Amino acid sequence: xxxxxxxxxxxxxxxxxxxxxxxxxxxxxxxxxxxxxxxxxxxxxxxxxxxxxxxxxxxxxxxxxxxxxxxxxxxxxxxxxxxxxxxxxxxxxxxxxxxxxxxxxxxxxxxxxxxxxxxxxxxxxxxxxxxxxxxxxxxxxxxxxxxxxxxxxxxxxxxxxxxxxxxxxxxxxxxxxxxxxxxxxxxxxxxxxxxxxxxxxxxxxxxxxxxxxxxxxxxxxxxxxxxxxxxxxxxxxxxxxxxxxxxxxxxxxxxxxxxxxxxxxxxxxxxxxxxxxxxxxxxxxxx
Amino acid sequence: xxxxxxxxxxxxxxxxxxxxxxxxxxxxxxxxxxxxxxxxxxxxxxxxxxxxxxxxxxxxxxxxxxxxxxxxxxxxxxxxxxxxxxxxxxxxxxxxxxxxxxxxxxxxxxxxxxxxxxxxxxxxxxxxxxxxxxxxxxxxxxxxxxxxxxxxxxxxxxxxxxxxxxxxxxxxxxxxxxxxxxxxxxxxxxxxxxxxxxxxxxxxxxxxxxxxxxxxxxxxxxxxxxxxxxxxxxxxxxxxxxxxxxxxxxxxxxxxxxxxxxxxxxxxxxxxxxxxxxxxxxxxxxxxxxxxxxxxxxxxxxxxxxxxxxxxxxxxxxxxxxxxxxxxxxxxxxxxxxxxxxxxxxxxxxxxxxxxx
Numbered sequence: 001x002x003x004x005x006x007x008x009x010x011x012x013x014x015x016x017x018x019x020x021x022x023x024x025x026x027x028x029x030x031x032x033x034x035x036x037x038x039x040x041x042x043x044x045x046x047x048x049x050x051x052x053x054x055x056x057x058x059x060x061x062x063x064x065x066x067x068x069x070x071x072x073x074x075x076x077x078x079x080x081x082x083x084x085x086x087x088x089x090x091x092x093x094x095x096x097x098x099x100x101x102x103x104x105x106x107x108x109x110x111x112x113x114x115x116x117x118x119x120x121x122x123x124x125x126x127x128x129x130x131x132x133x134x135x136x137x138x139x140x141x142x143x144x145x146x147x148x149x150x151x152x153x154x155x156x157x158x159x160x161x162x163x164x165x166x167x168x169x170x171x172x173x174x175x176x177x178x179x180x181x182x183x184x185x186x187x188x189x190x191x192x193x194x195x196x197x198x199x200x201x202x203x204x205x206x207x208x209x210x211x212x213x214x215x216x217x218x219x220x221x222x223x224x225x226x227x228x229x230x231x232x233x234x235x236x237x238x239x240x241x242x243x244x245x246x247x248x249x250x251x252x253x254x255x256x257x258x259x260x261x262x263x264x265x266x267x268x269x270x271x272x273x274x275x276x277x278x279x280x281x282x283x284x285x286x287x
Numbered sequence: 288x289x290x291x292x293x294x295x296x297x298x299x300x301x302x303x304x305x306x307x308x309x310x311x312x313x314x315x316x317x318x319x320x321x322x323x324x325x326x327x328x329x330x331x332x333x334x335x336x337x338x339x340x341x342x343x344x345x346x347x348x349x350x351x352x353x354x355x356x357x358x359x360x361x362x363x364x365x366x367x368x369x370x371x372x373x374x375x376x377x378x379x380x381x382x383x384x385x386x387x388x389x390x391x392x393x394x395x396x397x398x399x400x401x402x403x404x405x406x407x408x409x410x411x412x413x414x415x416x417x418x419x420x421x422x423x424x425x426x427x428x429x430x431x432x433x434x435x436x437x438x439x440x441x442x443x444x445x446x447x448x449x450x451x452x453x454x455x456x457x458x459x460x461x462x463x464x465x466x467x468x469x470x471x472x473x474x475x476x477x478x479x480x481x482x483x484x485x486x487x488x489x490x491x492x493x494x495x496x497x498x499x500x501x502x503x504x505x506x507x508x509x510x511x512x513x514x515x516x517x518x519x520x521x522x523x524x525x526x527x528x529x530x531x532x533x534x535x536x537x538x539x540x541x542x543x544x545x546x547x548x549x550x551x552x553x554x555x556x557x558x559x560x561x562x563x564x565x566x567x568x569x570x571x572x573x574x575x576x577x578x579x580x581x582x583x584x585x586x587x588x589x590x591x592x593x594x595x596x597x598x599x600x601x602x603x604x605x606x607x608x609x610x611x612x613x614x615x616x617x618x619x620x621x622x623x624x625x626x627x628x629x630x631x632x633x634x635x636x637x638x639x640x641x642x643x644x
Contacts, residue, residue: 183338183365183371185384188388189385190384194388285375
């Protein structure tokens with residue numbers, strides 16, 4: 001196969017790639033250098049003004065970013081622990097194994113927005129069933145209207161919704177592990193607990209890293225839960241980066257500035273995820 | 288000290304994997320479990336190790352009930368047919384694994400690992416990953432791991448089967464030395480094998496097992512010379528001993544209407560009747576005055592040729608001490624070494640062995 005026009009056959013894929021990936025990125029970069037807003041729409045050029053504003057004069061963006069980091073890391077950590085534990089539980093031969101396997105997957109099969117609406121009702125301060133129950137003990141915590149508890153609520157919903165995904169990945173990982181090292185470890189004198197520490201966990205390290213990274217990427221886009229549950233409130237206490245960008249771009253219509261925030265966010269995420277992968281590989285795989 | 292198995296049975300499905308096994312293993316000795324594939328060798332070793340719980344029976348070691356002790360607390364080492372190691376650890380850490388489980392002192396571990404690695408010839412491979420080793424090296428890592436553990440009971444489940452010929456011969460020679468099986472070391476070495484030759488070479492006590500049942504126990508010489516049943520004779524010879532139905536009538540041994548031999552003097556006392564006759568492949572030789580057989584298959588193995596022969600309904604395998612090519616359906620004339628004929632009852636029990644006094 002060596003004829004002149006063979007590259008023509010690459011065009012369909014290339015056009016799609018350019019259309020949905022490369023063009024938007026380049027356009028966002030260009031947009032971030034413009035002052036496009038509702039009063040002054042259009043791609044004018046204002047240099048790095050937006051970036052200077054973002055880095056020197058917008059604590060709200062950085063607060064939302066650190067809040068996001070906190071939420072993402074906490075939820076993914078909890079999802080990993082709980083997901084791994086559940087997967088480990090149904091990995092062994094237990095009764096109703098299949099039933100539990102399906103049961104643990106149900107949250108993932110539900111629609112996140114609708115589930116969050118249900119959770120919002122659940123957490124409702126005066127009408128929700130949770131506080132109705134807690135009133136027996138004489139407490140009625142403001143689940144969604146105190147800055148601290150609102151974060152807890154978001155963490156609870158996120159963990160509930162996405163632990164299933166972690167469970168699925170970890171179970172697939174466990175089922176793909178070779179059986180032999182476990183036989184050897186038992187004979188070599190490793191108790192069930194030690195077997196987990198010295199064999200299961202290290203063997204699961206590559207899968208763990210993959211699962212954690214996938215969930216971290218997903219979790220850092222967290223938007224629907226915040227939007228429905230608290231709308232970023234009370235105040236800005238549960239506002240995350242994507243929610244901030246959404247407000248700037250599609251509510252206040254500061255397109256140029258929102259593009260600046262998006263692009264900055266993208267760069268920070270790429271750098272930090274790369275570092276996280278490196279660190280996780282070092283810690284989990286001892287390399 | 289000894290390891291006692293008392294009426295061990297294991298029947299996970301319709302078939303027995305272990306059928307009422309009672310054995311005694313004394314420390315400082317080496318045992319070979321000889322049986323064909325799926326005869327229950329691995330199940331038996333796993334049961335001793337504790338990886339499998341029998342349905343009934345008891346195991347006693349050093350006056351303690353072994354079955355009540357979980358696997359990880361039994362002082363047992365096992366080497367498997369497949370090269371089983373820890374893929375996430377390097378060679379050194381693999382060998383150190385059982386010692387670390389015992390919370391041994393780091394310096395001591397270092398020393399023991401080095402000794403074990405020297406014994407199996409792995410020095411220089413300490414920080415290699417398991418996947419970077421050849422099959423033989425991987426098995427040597429597994430061997431070193433079981434050596435370093437210095438367990439009271441060593442279980443070797445066909446450890447050499449998947450290795451190349453040279454390495455197999457070398458390692459087999461060294462087994463006894465390697466594992467230091469002697470009266471002073473008071474460890475028990477149990478070696479499972481499908482290969483009769485290997486079992487003879489190891490020269491320990493032989494335990495013949497088939498379909499989960501112990502058929503015979505005894506020294507290598509004893510089992511070889513006086514197999515208890517026709518089945519044992521088949522299992523303990525490679526190629527399997529030729530066992531055929533025969534009729535003894537008026538001092539002649541009739542295998543079929545054309546193959547009939549005069550019976551040797553020592554068999555004259557055997558009453559007429561139906562028997563099974565057993566002849567080793569090596570006791571059949573080419574003889575121009577002999578019986579005509581058709582060649583079904585001829586295979587060259589090393590410096591010998593195995594001939595699968597047929598005369599009507601009578602089939603046998605003969606080992607010819609030379610390398611020669613035979614065509615299929617070629618007619619060869621063979622004869623039997625009459626002084627090496629075994630006779631079994633129709634039910635399988637040994638009636639006569641040429642080594643019987």
